[in-house]
Amino acid sequence: MPHDLTPERLELLDRLAAMPSPTQVLLAALEHREPLTQALLRGLLDRVPDGDLPQLAEAVVRHLPDEGADELGQLLMLQAPHLIEQHADELDDVPYIWPVDPRDGDRSLVGLPPHHIVIREGLVDDSSIEHSVRIGHSAQWQALASPDPTDQPSAPSIGEGRVGGLADGLCSACGWQLHRVLELGTFPGVDDGTVPAQIVVCPNMPCMWTGQFFSHADGTPVSVPRVNEFPDAGMPVPDPVPDLPATFHPTPPRWHVQDWGLGGNLNRVGGVGSWVQDMIYPTCPTCAQTIPIVAQFGAFTPFEGSYGWERWTEGIIYAFWCRDCRISAVTAQQT
Ligand SMILES: [Zn+2]
Numbered sequence: 001m002p003h004d005l006t007p008e009r010l011e012l013l014d015r016l017a018a019m020p021s022p023t024q025v026l027l028a029a030l031e032h033r034e035p036l037t038q039a040l041l042r043g044l045l046d047r048v049p050d051g052d053l054p055q056l057a058e059a060v061v062r063h064l065p066d067e068g069a070d071e072l073g074q075l076l077m078l079q080a081p082h083l084i085e086q087h088a089d090e091l092d093d094v095p096y097i098w099p100v101d102p103r104d105g106d107r108s109l110v111g112l113p114p115h116h117i118v119i120r121e122g123l124v125d126d127s128s129i130e131h132s133v134r135i136g137h138s139a140q141w142q143a144l145a146s147p148d149p150t151d152q153p154s155a156p157s158i159g160e161g162r163v164g165g166l167a168d169g170l171c172s173a174c175g176w177q178l179h180r181v182l183e184l185g186t187f188p189g190v191d192d193g194t195v196p197a198q199i200v201v202c203p204n205m206p207c208m209w210t211g212q213f214f215s216h217a218d219g220t221p222v223s224v225p226r227v228n229e230f231p232d233a234g235m236p237v238p239d240p241v242p243d244l245p246a247t248f249h250p251t252p253p254r255w256h257v258q259d260w261g262l263g264g265n266l267n268r269v270g271g272v273g274s275w276v277q278d279m280i281y282p283t284c285p286t287c288a289q290t291i292p293i294v295a296q297f298g299a300f301t302p303f304e305g306s307y308g309w310e311r312w313t314e315g316i317i318y319a320f321w322c323r324d325c326r327i328s329a330v331t332a333q334q335t
């Protein structure tokens with residue numbers, strides 16, 4: 001916590017946690033200049049109904065440049081930019097808002113609208129909210145700030161697939177067996193080729209750093225021959241991510257743009273990338289066009305009893321799909 005937990009502050013936190021809605025908690029926190037942690041602010045904001053956002057944004061603007069107002073203002077820039085962007089220059093820092101419809105000539109670089117990938121089994125409960133206030137408050141606060149709508153979307157599942165496990169085939173550059181990142185299963189775009197049936201990758205560091213291509217011409221992805229830009233560092237082969245069921249849920253507009261540093265579920269099919277560095281799209285080795293993004297995966301997805309994707313990169317894994325050529329590409333970015 002940014003400030004000491006004095007008896008007065010604990011008393012205030014008790015009163016805030018007893019409020020009946022996340023909107024009221026945030027409005028009261030702004031009034032009292034109570035600097036809640038970023039995880040709590042985001043957890044609460046995510047639960048504020050769309051209809052309450054104008055009132056909240058107005059209170060945020062009124063309380064700028066207070067610390068809590070500033071953090072909420074930054075989060076609102078992602079979820080409801082129309083309510084806050086006229087005041088962007090009053091914010092201490094503004095998350096970089098990537099273009100929502102990046103294009104290369106006539107080709108959209110966003111393959112399809114965003115869908116969250118929800119993994120309900122085999123993940124560790126996210127405890128960031130629990131840890132952000134003293135133990136005595138955790139149940140009350142957690143009830144106000146959860147469930148995270150990107151982890152537990154309100155929209156029903158439109159398909160079922162799987163994450164994790166190993167894939168058939170070897171990496172053309174280093175010879176490692178390929179790992180399966182995602183099986184898209186009954187996702188509605190599989191049959192018409194909007195999305196690949198499977199996303200696979202070689203998790204070896206020089207392969208992750210170079211970027212990889214796979215031909216899906218015959219169904220099973222095959223590693224396209226390439227030479228790595230980086231030497232093999234002799235890294236041990238990581239255990240595969242646990243093979244787990246996953247469901248796909250259309251993402252409500254408020255979460256179409258996610259900043260990789262501001263938390264939430266970063267595992268998505270479709271939508272714009274949550275770029276850690278620059279917006280970089282690979283070039284298709286077959287048609288030489290820029291390849292649209294089709295999915296992304298947050299390295300710190302907390303798989304139970306496994307390091308998961310964080311052994312592959314410490315940021316985000318991006319998957320791309322050239323539908324015309326049935327070529328997938330995988331890259332990764334980290335700080
Ligand atoms: Zn490799």
Ligand SMILES: [Zn+2]
Binds near residue numbers: 284286289324327
């Ligand atoms: Zn192509």
